[in-house]
Amino acid sequence: MEKRGSLLVISGFSGVGKGTVAKKLVEKYGYSLSISATTRQPREGEVDGREYFFKTVDDFKNLIDYNGFIEYARYVDNYYGTPRKFVEDELAAGHNVILEIEVQGAFNIKKQYEDALLIFITAPSAAAIKERLVGRGTESEEVINKRLNRAKEESEDMDKYDYIVINDQVEDCADRIHAIVQAKECLLGNNLKFIEATKKELEQL
Amino acid sequence: MEKRGSLLVISGFSGVGKGTVAKKLVEKYGYSLSISATTRQPREGEVDGREYFFKTVDDFKNLIDYNGFIEYARYVDNYYGTPRKFVEDELAAGHNVILEIEVQGAFNIKKQYEDALLIFITAPSAAAIKERLVGRGTESEEVINKRLNRAKEESEDMDKYDYIVINDQVEDCADRIHAIVQAKECLLGNNLKFIEATKKELEQL
Numbered sequence: 001m002e003k004r005g006s007l008l009v010i011s012g013f014s015g016v017g018k019g020t021v022a023k024k025l026v027e028k029y030g031y032s033l034s035i036s037a038t039t040r041q042p043r044e045g046e047v048d049g050r051e052y053f054f055k056t057v058d059d060f061k062n063l064i065d066y067n068g069f070i071e072y073a074r075y076v077d078n079y080y081g082t083p084r085k086f087v088e089d090e091l092a093a094g095h096n097v098i099l100e101i102e103v104q105g106a107f108n109i110k111k112q113y114e115d116a117l118l119i120f121i122t123a124p125s126a127a128a129i130k131e132r133l134v135g136r137g138t139e140s141e142e143v144i145n146k147r148l149n150r151a152k153e154e155s156e157d158m159d160k161y162d163y164i165v166i167n168d169q170v171e172d173c174a175d176r177i178h179a180i181v182q183a184k185e186c187l188l189g190n191n192l193k194f195i196e197a198t199k200k201e202l203e204q205l
Numbered sequence: 206m207e208k209r210g211s212l213l214v215i216s217g218f219s220g221v222g223k224g225t226v227a228k229k230l231v232e233k234y235g236y237s238l239s240i241s242a243t244t245r246q247p248r249e250g251e252v253d254g255r256e257y258f259f260k261t262v263d264d265f266k267n268l269i270d271y272n273g274f275i276e277y278a279r280y281v282d283n284y285y286g287t288p289r290k291f292v293e294d295e296l297a298a299g300h301n302v303i304l305e306i307e308v309q310g311a312f313n314i315k316k317q318y319e320d321a322l323l324i325f326i327t328a329p330s331a332a333a334i335k336e337r338l339v340g341r342g343t344e345s346e347e348v349i350n351k352r353l354n355r356a357k358e359e360s361e362d363m364d365k366y367d368y369i370v371i372n373d374q375v376e377d378c379a380d381r382i383h384a385i386v387q388a389k390e391c392l393l394g395n396n397l398k399f400i401e402a403t404k405k406e407l408e409q410l
Contacts (some may be wrong), residue, residue, distance in 0.1 A: 119391075126406030148410060155404045163388070164396040176391055182381055183368070183388035186324075191369040199360045201331030205353060 005032075005095040006181045007087070007113050009106045012121030013151045015132040017167050021121060022098050024174035032090040032097045037063065040078035053083070071101070071108040080105070096181055103157045117180055120161040124168050210237075210300040211386045212292070212318050214311045217326030218356045220337040222372050226326060227303050229379035237295040237302045242268065245283035258288070276306070276313040285310070301386055308362045322385055325366035329373050 008031075012018045025031040037053040039060050048054045055063070060079045063069060070088075072081030082099055090097045099109065109116050123129045133139075133147050158164065163180055167173040184190065213236075217223045230236040242258040244265050253259045260268070265284045268274060275293075277286030287304055295302045304314065314321050328334045338344075338352050363369065368385055372378040389395065 122403060126403050126410060129403075129407070130410055148407075152404075152407050155400075155407050158400050158403070159393060159397065162393060163391040164393060164400065165391050176387055179384035179387035180391060182384035186368040186370050186381055186385060188364060188367060188369060192364065195360075195363050195369065198327060198331050198334075198363070199357075202334070202353075202357050202360050205331060205335055 003094050003185075005091045005093070005097055006184055007091060007109070007116040008096060008098045008177065008181065009109050009116055009118045010098055010100045010121060010177075011103055011106050011119070011154075011161070012167075013123065013129050013132075013154055014147045015135075016121050016123050016129065017132070017170060017173075018100050018121050020170050021167060021173050021177065022100050024170050025096075025098060025177060028171075028174060029178050030095070032086075032095045034082055034087055034090075034097055034099045036101070037069070037081045037083055038078055040080075055079075070112060071105045073102065073104050073108075075102070082109075103154060103160075107160065115184075117163065117184060118161040119163045119165055119177060119180065120158050121165050121167050121173065122158070124166050208299050208390075210296045210298070210302055211389055212296060212314070212321040213301060213303045213382065213386065214314050214321055214323045215303055215305045215326060215382075216308055216311050216324070216359075216366070217372075218328065218334050218337075218359055219352045220340075221326050221328050221334065222337070222375060222378075223305050223326050225375050226372060226378050226382065227305055229375050230301075230303060230382060233376075233379060234383050235300070237291075237300045239287055239292055239295075239302055239304045241306070242274070242286045242288055243283055245285075260284075275317060276310045278307065278309050278313075280307070287314075308359060308365075312365065320389075322368065322389060323366040324368045324370055324382060324385065325363050326370050326372050326378065327363070329371050 010018055010022060022033055026033050035049065035053060037055050037060060039055055039057050042048065042052070042054050046052065057079070060081065063081065064072060068084055069081035070084045072079060082101065082105065087097050087099070101109070106118050110118055123132060129151055130148060133144050165173055165176050215223055215227060227238055231238050240254065240258060242260050242265060244260055244262050247253065247257070247259050251257065262284070265286065268286065269277060273289055274286035275289045277284060287306065287310065292302050292304070306314070311323050315323055328337060334356055335353060338349050370378055370381050
C-alpha cells in the first residue's frame with residue numbers, strides 16, 4: 001500500500017485529556033504517537049522514551065543543527081521538539097501519526113505539512129475546563145489559576161485550527177478524530193489518481 | 206437541539222449500490238432519505254411513496270410552479286424532482302438528509318445549499334463497475350452497453366464532487382459516509398459560536 005498516512009496535530013486545554021484520547025487512537029485504530037524530545041527534567045514516574053526523550057541542552061542543540069526536528073520551541077527555560085525521522089518513516093509506511101503539541105508548534109507543522117490536520121480538543125464548556133483543572137486535585141490554587149490564565153490565552157488560538165473536537169467521552173472523541181481522518185481520505189483531492197485510473201479503465205472496456 | 210442536519214447528495218455509477226448504502230445509513234445512523242417525485246411509470250414491484258412519488262405531468266408541472274421542488278430535471282421523456290418540504294423540515298429537525306440523485310441535480314443542489322456534501326460512490330475499479338452491471342443478470346447486452354456508455358459519461362463528472370467513496374462493502378461504505386458528516390460537524394466554521402461562548406465563559410471564570 002503506497003498511500004501515505006495522515007499527520008494529526010492535537011492541541012487543547014490543559015487537563016482536557018489529550019493524552020488519553022491519543023492513547024485511545026493508538027489502541028483502537030493503530031495510530032502512531034510521536035514522542036517529543038525535551039531538555040526539561042523528568043517528573044516523577046516519567047520514563048525516557050515513553051513520555052519524552054530527555055536530552056541535555058547540548059544534545060538538543062546538536063539535533064537542531066542536524067535538522068533532526070520537524071519543529072521545536074522553547075517554553076520558559078526548556079526546549080521541546082518533534083523528532084523528524086519517526087514522523088516521516090511512519091507517514092511513509094502509511095500510518096496515521098499523532099503529534100500532541102502546543103499552539104506554536106502546531107502552526108509550524110502546518111507550514112511544512114500543508115495537509116496536516118490541526119485539531120483542537122476542548123471540553124463541553126468553560127466550566128468543564130475549570131472542573132478538569134481543579135479535579136486533578138494534585139495542584140495548588142496558584143497553579144490552577146496559572147493554568148486557567150493559560151487556557152484563556154490558548155482559547156485565543158482555537159479559531160486557527162481546522163477542527164474543533166469536544167472531549168465529552170474519550171472513546172467518542174477518538175471516534176470523531178478518526179472520522180476526520182477517514183473523511184480526509186475520501187476528499188476529492190486525495191483521489192485524483194484513482195479517478196484518472198477509473199476513467200481510463202472505463203474507456204478500455 | 207438547534208443544530209441543523211447535513212444534506213448529503215449521493216450520486217454514482219449505475220449498479221454501484223447507492224440505494225443499499227443509503228438504506229444502511231437510514232438503518233444504522235437514523236438518516237432521512239428523501240424520496241423523489243417522477244412522472245415516469247412505476248416499474249414492477251415499485252410502490253408509490255417508497256421508490257418514488259409517482260405524479261402525472263400536470264401535477265408535476267403544478268408543483269414546479271408552486272416552488273415545490275428544490276431541484277428537478279428531465280431525463281429522456283420523464284421529470285424527476287426533489288420535494289422541498291421534506292428536505293427542509295428534516296434538516297431543521299437536525300436530521301441528516303440523503304438525496305440520491307443524478308449529476309445534474311447534484312450541482313443544482315450545491316448552488317442552493319452550499320454546505321451540501323456531494324458524494325460520488327464508485328466501485329473499487331472499472332472492472333468491478335462492469336461486473337456489477339452485468340452481475341444483475343436482469344438486462345440485455347444492449348442495455349448493459351448503454352449503461353456502460355452512461356458510466357463513461359458519468360465518470361467525466363466525478364471530479365466535480367466533494368468526496369469519492371468506494372463501495373467495497375456496504376457497511377464500510379456507509380461508515381465512511383457517516384465519517385464525512387461527523388468531520389463536517391467538527392469543522393472550524395461549524396463551531397464558531399461554540400468557540401465564542403467558550404472564550405466568553407473563560408473570561409468570566
